[in-house]
Amino acid sequence: MIPFNYLRADDVAGAVAAVADHPDAVFLAGGTNLVDRMKLGVAAPSLVVDISHLPLDQIVELSDGTVRIGATVRNSDLAAHLLIRERYPVLAQALLSGASGQLRNVATTAGNLLQRTRCVYFQDISMPCNKRDPDSGCSAREGYTRYHAILGGSAGCVAVHPSDMAVAMSVLDASVLVMGRTGERTIRLVELHRLPGDTPDQDTVLGHGELITAVDLPPFPFSHQSAYRKVRDRASYAFALVSVAAALHLGDGSGAPGSPTIRDVRIAFGGVAHKPWRATAAENFLRGTAATVANFREAADVELAQAVTLNDNAFKITMVRNTVASLLAGLTRSQVGDIGGDLAGQEQKP
Ligand SMILES: Cc1cc2nc3c(=O)[nH]c(=O)nc-3n(C[C@H](O)[C@H](O)[C@H](O)COP(=O)(O)OP(=O)(O)OC[C@H]3O[C@@H](n4cnc5c(N)ncnc54)[C@H](O)[C@@H]3O)c2cc1C
Numbered sequence: 001m002i003p004f005n006y007l008r009a010d011d012v013a014g015a016v017a018a019v020a021d022h023p024d025a026v027f028l029a030g031g032t033n034l035v036d037r038m039k040l041g042v043a044a045p046s047l048v049v050d051i052s053h054l055p056l057d058q059i060v061e062l063s064d065g066t067v068r069i070g071a072t073v074r075n076s077d078l079a080a081h082l083l084i085r086e087r088y089p090v091l092a093q094a095l096l097s098g099a100s101g102q103l104r105n106v107a108t109t110a111g112n113l114l115q116r117t118r119c120v121y122f123q124d125i126s127m128p129c130n131k132r133d134p135d136s137g138c139s140a141r142e143g144y145t146r147y148h149a150i151l152g153g154s155a156g157c158v159a160v161h162p163s164d165m166a167v168a169m170s171v172l173d174a175s176v177l178v179m180g181r182t183g184e185r186t187i188r189l190v191e192l193h194r195l196p197g198d199t200p201d202q203d204t205v206l207g208h209g210e211l212i213t214a215v216d217l218p219p220f221p222f223s224h225q226s227a228y229r230k231v232r233d234r235a236s237y238a239f240a241l242v243s244v245a246a247a248l249h250l251g252d253g254s255g256a257p258g259s260p261t262i263r264d265v266r267i268a269f270g271g272v273a274h275k276p277w278r279a280t281a282a283e284n285f286l287r288g289t290a291a292t293v294a295n296f297r298e299a300a301d302v303e304l305a306q307a308v309t310l311n312d313n314a315f316k317i318t319m320v321r322n323t324v325a326s327l328l329a330g331l332t333r334s335q336v337g338d339i340g341g342d343l344a345g346q347e348q349k350p
């Protein structure tokens with residue numbers, strides 16, 4: 001590891017100033033991603049500003065029902081919090097599907113959002129990579145692409161964002177509170193991460209020295225009817241091949257016999273793009289239709305019409321479609337019971 005200076009920040013303004021004043025300074029939260037990258041030589045900051053002792057470790061409910069999560073709240077504490085488990089099960093499930101118990105005890109909310117891609121070529125400094133070294137080329141394009149993007153990729157980069165938590169937060173319409181040199185601003189979570197385009201080295205819209213201070217989760221009527229499903233190569237301690245977060249609100253009336261109508265729905269995909277992928281085309285297709293497996297699959301296909309597969313990842317199309325159908329069928333079943341019809345027993349089919 002290359003030598004670096006260490007500074008422990010005492011307050012938010014001091015942390016922001018310390019990083020903003022040094023072009024290659026970085027914030028250190030739990031360190032579970034940053035320190036790994038420093039050991040690999042992928043990151044070589046001259047100054048590391050430790051923000052883990054800032055008073056940003058609380059989860060509070062605001063008067064309008066918004067749940068405000070401090071930037072340094074640990075992933076374990078967030079997943080275990082009663083408000084999160086009861087009101088936003090999709091978030092608790094996404095957190096618990098990530099990393100390991102030990103890592104979640106250290107990893108923070110903001111650090112999780114800002115962890116960098118696990119593309120093997122990004123992590124191997126002997127290989128060309130536009131994200132690590134702009135204009136050096138993309139080794140993945142002609143290499144191993146099992147984990148890479150099928151949506152929103154560019155000629156320059158087809159990496160995916162690795163966070164499970166971010167996918168759940170995008171379904172919850174979360175906002176990120178950011179403090180910079182010139183003051184505070186709020187960014188919708190779905191607009192925090194970027195698609196790679198010609199500048200894949202920039203993961204987010206944050207400027208240098210901007211510190212995430214909190215994430216806000218607004219209330220909405222069906223947030224408790226939400227869930228997360230992650231598909232991976234082994235049952236734990238693995239990043240998503242694909243994942244789906246969803247919240248489903250069924251209407252009182254019926255569609256086809258045995259199939260209630262979908263009043264509202266929110267869907268996001270993980271493991272498929274450079275950012276959490278909010279599936280708005282699928283959502284629009286489903287609103288007002290009957291809650292059937294056939295419609296769930298068709299909605300996924302509407303969203304995936306724009307997908308571009310690579311050498312090793314065409315399977316993600318089928319995997320996303322089936323995961324969407326499985327998750328939404330499960331959410332339907334949990335609201336209306338064992339309804340039979342074309343939902344019966346179908347949600348687990350490959
Ligand atoms: C073996 C292993 C398996 C894993 N599996 C999964 C998984 O399955 N799913 C998953 O989602 N994650 C997984 N992770 C990633 C893990 O969740 C992240 O490493 C962790 O969430 C990062 O949080 P941190 O606080 O340690 O961040 P740090 O490593 O401290 O920081 C990460 C980045 O965020 C920046 N940063 C941190 N806080 C702020 C802030 N407040 N404002 C601005 N910038 C900030 C840092 O400068 C750094 O660039 C895994 C990690 C490991 C090592």
Ligand code: SF4
Pocket residue numbers: 117119120121122128129130131132137138139140141156157158159200
């Ligand atoms: S996909 Fe992106 S991160 Fe991976 S090698 Fe190509 S440019 Fe680098």
